[in-house]
Amino acid sequence: MSEGSRVNITFRKKKWTTTSVIITVLMFISGILCILLGLNPLLDLEFDLKSFSNLIFVVFHLYYLCSFMGVNTNSDFIFWGSSYILLIVSSIMFYYYDDIFV
Numbered sequence: 001m002s003e004g005s006r007v008n009i010t011f012r013k014k015k016w017t018t019t020s021v022i023i024t025v026l027m028f029i030s031g032i033l034c035i036l037l038g039l040n041p042l043l044d045l046e047f048d049l050k051s052f053s054n055l056i057f058v059v060f061h062l063y064y065l066c067s068f069m070g071v072n073t074n075s076d077f078i079f080w081g082s083s084y085i086l087l088i089v090s091s092i093m094f095y096y097y098d099d100i101f102v
Helices: 018-043 051-070 074-096
Strands: none
Touching: 018 051, 018 074, 051 074
8 A cells, every 4th residue: 555545534623612511511401300300200109111111211311421421523522412412302202201101
Protein backbone atom coordinates (compact mmCIF):
# COMPACT_ATOMS: atom_id res chain seq x y z
CA MET A 1 0.00 0.00 0.00
CA SER A 2 1.52 3.32 -0.97
CA GLU A 3 1.65 6.37 1.24
CA GLY A 4 -0.88 8.23 -0.89
CA SER A 5 -3.57 5.57 -0.54
CA ARG A 6 -3.64 5.60 3.25
CA VAL A 7 -6.48 7.52 4.74
CA ASN A 8 -5.80 9.45 7.89
CA ILE A 9 -9.05 9.70 9.79
CA THR A 10 -9.17 12.14 12.64
CA PHE A 11 -12.24 12.71 14.75
CA ARG A 12 -13.12 16.06 16.18
CA LYS A 13 -13.85 16.10 19.87
CA LYS A 14 -17.23 17.28 21.07
CA LYS A 15 -17.37 21.01 21.64
CA TRP A 16 -19.66 21.58 24.59
CA THR A 17 -21.70 24.66 23.85
CA THR A 18 -24.23 26.16 26.22
CA THR A 19 -27.08 24.68 24.18
CA SER A 20 -25.71 21.14 24.27
CA VAL A 21 -25.09 21.38 28.04
CA ILE A 22 -28.67 22.59 28.63
CA ILE A 23 -30.08 19.81 26.42
CA THR A 24 -27.99 17.22 28.28
CA VAL A 25 -29.05 18.50 31.71
CA LEU A 26 -32.73 18.49 30.67
CA MET A 27 -32.41 14.93 29.37
CA PHE A 28 -30.71 13.82 32.59
CA ILE A 29 -33.46 15.42 34.70
CA SER A 30 -36.23 13.88 32.62
CA GLY A 31 -34.43 10.53 32.67
CA ILE A 32 -34.20 10.58 36.47
CA LEU A 33 -37.89 11.51 36.65
CA CYS A 34 -38.71 8.58 34.35
CA ILE A 35 -36.73 6.28 36.64
CA LEU A 36 -38.73 7.53 39.63
CA LEU A 37 -42.00 7.11 37.69
CA GLY A 38 -41.00 3.56 36.82
CA LEU A 39 -40.17 2.66 40.41
CA ASN A 40 -43.19 4.42 41.93
CA PRO A 41 -45.69 1.52 41.56
CA LEU A 42 -43.27 -0.89 43.21
CA LEU A 43 -42.61 1.58 46.01
CA ASP A 44 -46.38 1.81 46.51
CA LEU A 45 -46.44 -2.02 46.80
CA GLU A 46 -48.49 -2.55 43.65
CA PHE A 47 -47.25 -5.91 42.38
CA ASP A 48 -48.84 -6.39 38.98
CA LEU A 49 -47.47 -7.06 35.52
CA LYS A 50 -47.18 -3.41 34.53
CA SER A 51 -45.19 -2.58 37.67
CA PHE A 52 -42.60 -5.21 36.84
CA SER A 53 -42.51 -4.28 33.15
CA ASN A 54 -41.65 -0.72 34.23
CA LEU A 55 -38.35 -2.13 35.47
CA ILE A 56 -37.31 -2.75 31.85
CA PHE A 57 -37.62 0.96 31.14
CA VAL A 58 -35.77 1.76 34.36
CA VAL A 59 -32.86 -0.44 33.25
CA PHE A 60 -32.82 1.24 29.82
CA HIS A 61 -32.74 4.67 31.44
CA LEU A 62 -29.88 3.67 33.72
CA TYR A 63 -28.02 2.33 30.68
CA TYR A 64 -28.48 5.58 28.75
CA LEU A 65 -27.40 7.66 31.74
CA CYS A 66 -24.21 5.61 31.98
CA SER A 67 -23.64 5.48 28.21
CA PHE A 68 -23.29 9.26 28.18
CA MET A 69 -19.63 8.67 29.03
CA GLY A 70 -19.13 7.27 25.52
CA VAL A 71 -20.13 10.50 23.78
CA ASN A 72 -16.96 11.79 22.14
CA THR A 73 -17.99 13.50 18.91
CA ASN A 74 -20.88 15.62 17.70
CA SER A 75 -22.37 12.69 15.79
CA ASP A 76 -22.23 10.57 18.96
CA PHE A 77 -24.07 13.31 20.82
CA ILE A 78 -26.76 13.59 18.14
CA PHE A 79 -27.30 9.81 18.10
CA TRP A 80 -27.27 9.53 21.90
CA GLY A 81 -29.57 12.51 22.36
CA SER A 82 -32.12 11.48 19.74
CA SER A 83 -32.30 7.89 20.91
CA TYR A 84 -32.55 8.97 24.56
CA ILE A 85 -35.37 11.40 23.74
CA LEU A 86 -37.13 8.53 21.96
CA LEU A 87 -36.71 6.37 25.08
CA ILE A 88 -38.02 9.14 27.34
CA VAL A 89 -41.10 9.71 25.19
CA SER A 90 -41.87 6.00 24.84
CA SER A 91 -41.46 5.36 28.56
CA ILE A 92 -43.74 8.28 29.47
CA MET A 93 -46.33 6.96 27.01
CA PHE A 94 -46.01 3.52 28.58
CA TYR A 95 -46.29 4.81 32.14
CA TYR A 96 -49.45 6.78 31.47
CA TYR A 97 -51.22 4.54 28.98
CA ASP A 98 -53.41 2.33 31.15
CA ASP A 99 -55.01 0.18 28.46
CA ILE A 100 -51.91 -1.71 27.28
CA PHE A 101 -52.42 -4.63 29.68
CA VAL A 102 -56.15 -5.18 29.43
